[in-house]
Amino acid sequence: MDDIRKEIRRFALQNAFEHEGKTQDKIVLSKILGTQPEFRTKVKEIIGEISEIVSSVNQISLEEQKKEIEENFPELLKPKEKIIEREGLPPLEGATQGKVVTRFPPEPNGYPHIGHAKAALINAEYAKMYDGKCILRLDDTNPEAERMEYHAAIKVGLDWLGVEFDVIKNTSDDMNLFYEKGLELINSGKAYVCTCKRDTISKNRRERKECKCSLGDIKKNNQGWEKMFEKFKPGEAIVRFRGDMKSDNAVMRDPVLFRIIDEKHYIKGNQYRIWPSYDFSVAIEDSIDGITHAFRSKEFELREDLINAILDALNMRKPYQGFFSRLEFKGMPISKRILKPLIEEGKVSWYDDPRLPTLEALRRRGIKAEAIKKFILSLGLTKANTLAPFDALESFNRKFVDADSIRLFMVKNPKKLRIDGLPFSSVEIPNHPIKDMGKRKIEIDENFLIPGEDAQNIKEGSQIRLLGLGSVAITKVNDEFEGDYIKNGETENIQKIQWVPQKTSCEIKLLVPNHLFIEDEFNENSLEEFEVYTEPHYLKLKEGEEIQFVRFGYCRKDSQNQAIFTHK
Template sequence: PELSKEEYYEAFLEGLKWLGIEWDVLDYASDHLEKFYEYAERLIKEGKAYVCSCKSSEIRRNRRLMKECKCRKNTTKENLELWEKMFSVLREGEASLRLKISMTHKNAAMRDPTIMRIVEHSHPRTGNKYRVWPTYDFATALMDVWEGVTHRIRSKEFEMRKELQQFIQKCFGFKSPFITEIARFNLEGVPSSGRKIREMIKKGELLGWDDPRLTTLIALRRRGFVPEAIREFLISTGVSKAESVLTWDMLESFNRKVIDPKCNRYFCVLNPVKIRIKGAREIKETQVKLHPDFPERGERRIPIDLDEIYIEREDLKKLRGKVVRLIGLFNVKLDKEANFVGDEIVKEMPKIHWVSKNNVRVRILMPNGKIREGIAEPEVKKLEVDEKIQFVRVGFCRLDRKEPELFFYFTHK
């Protein structure tokens, strides 16, 4: 309960829907607490479980030393009395129900594991109705059986828990489902552990579960990745027990293939410097294709003031004195006072993006968690929230919100 939040439930279900995954039945382990109590009490009455009053530090120490504690010798009557007190007078940390297996077992997970414990935290679904909760192993072992699970695929970090969960199922005469453990894939430099991510969010090192540096579904979705690309990426990695570290480039390449044909193009200058253009014919606006490969989508109109053209400061620095193409406009010899030199499109000529008057202020959250500001052509004001576009020579972006200003998440180049 202490780690459960309503937002986690919602995010998990929303992520599955977004990926196109449908389920037949939606069930929550927290809806079966009374049934867990019934099964736990059966174990006590059969002498297969006992209530332990040792502190958690002592339990860990005894497991490490393979040493039994005095609680293991409780009578069934004593255990049932203590079990009842776990629901009333005993406090969190004062007692837990442990399965009686063997404290000398070679698998540490089998050394009298805790299966029920007191948790004095409110639960998002049940509130404060319950205070005794099953551990992961006890809950998983029984829920699999109750739900009729026949095959389970999970990451191999739970490999050592397999023996314990099958032991629990055997205690009640249940047939265990077939379990396959596979390696989780990790993206280079990206934390994937829920515990570690929670700690980083708490410390302020991450913006939240949708931080653009993460690979959570909510983060990928907000950045502008699409389900089709994620599915293809996962299929391409295959299923294996061997650990593998993948790169953002691999995921981005799959996403680029999907979104590139769909994303209309716009201009945005992130580090603007103003130039003037001399010698050109008087022009009030130009029309540029929304997508160079799909002319049927139409064009966007960009207003022009030849005394107020903004380009990237880096372009001016690198290309000063050279003839360049202002994309969708004409050619100039680049300088703070640029000279018009013609309209002919030359393949080898450097091509740069630009904006002019009536530009729009935008902010872009980058993958490193930092925000870049820039100015974009006015047509971007027509975009809808969640729309994905490409800022020419900048990269693909997703519009996250329009108020109080246009705010984008950078997807990738």
């Protein structure tokens, strides 16, 4: 229990110190449960400890908190530095300055997400490191799944991230080349037309058996290829690469090179019906585009042999293939299979819903493109698949938003407070505690709103201090509070409270995104909504501006009547 008490105190001090000296039970509890999941079943036992420690930490001054941190937990004062040290990618195998060509080949079959950002940034960063080139190639050879909407969203997302490409192309621009290379493989006996049923093909693959079609001669395969252009229906014939049906790598067991798809392509229309497989098109494209280093996420690792085998069979140049771990946040899946139904069922509003890991959603939530970039490059090229906690990205983002976010008062669960004897009708409050971001003037009368949580602790006859305004001696505590302004109030042990003027306060909806999934279950409370009151100055801010609501956290202005919580 001593260890856990120490841990609780450490979190409480850290959080209080980062939030003007105050922390809360539930924040410390969630931190403890986050790092020490074994306590999830013992919440009842630790909640009392937490409550006691939090209240003792809240009672000491910020200065005392800092001193205690310095003495007992010095590591808290220099956090995050370790991550920064690893910034930058390791040197590239076989790279020559000025000669490196990389590429990012997204398929336009969905909205771009954090996983795309990783692939794009790593490839682009390597090109930059070696003074080379990076190609954006929209891998659009499956008309059934692809749409212009996704194609456009990918470009918008990449623009926002600030990734620059030297060449932008579509894989479908090279269809005639794929046909030429496909025929070359057929004519050299390295590919054949297979007319087996889908089930038979899978069964033979499992049993590592060749089908009768693989025995057909070149003439017969040529005829089959011709028939694929008109006569065969989708699913009736495919072109397969003569790989190795005995291979332990299932990808090598005579994989598909071409299949018939009659769906209209979003750019090419009905011009083509025989479409190359991913493996075939990526092999050919990487080779002819002069790609020297092709980086993909780890799930493509088994395809490396196949891509090399296809290029060997065609006597074409092979690029170096590298792999990195897939990036996904805990509780925030990126899979379309998971996200699409949530949108269709209305559980998530759209691809820009702040709970999602899409670029559009991250932007809307207030995550900066620069923070994503630094975060991803800090992860480097490790191949171990990790589920990153969202906090890791937050700590990068905080550095970017902290300096530029104006501080505003915000009141939740408001209580009314009337102050008599105020000698002024407006106050000026600095927009940032350290940086010179100017001041804002708040017009006031005697009527204020204060947070319900703070109001609970106010006692009749006590003094409170309204931040930026002054001291008040409380004369009445009830549903509504009353007090008298005091020019020189107490300075020690006094409750400091934020406020907004009742008359001009601005009521907004505050959205707080949480984990979308908890242990593979959709979290019904993944989006909390609060009606809160803020200063009238909120209305003057630009849409998209990042603010810090005092003692609450960073938020992004989504509209005149809605803000989204970014993070603490």
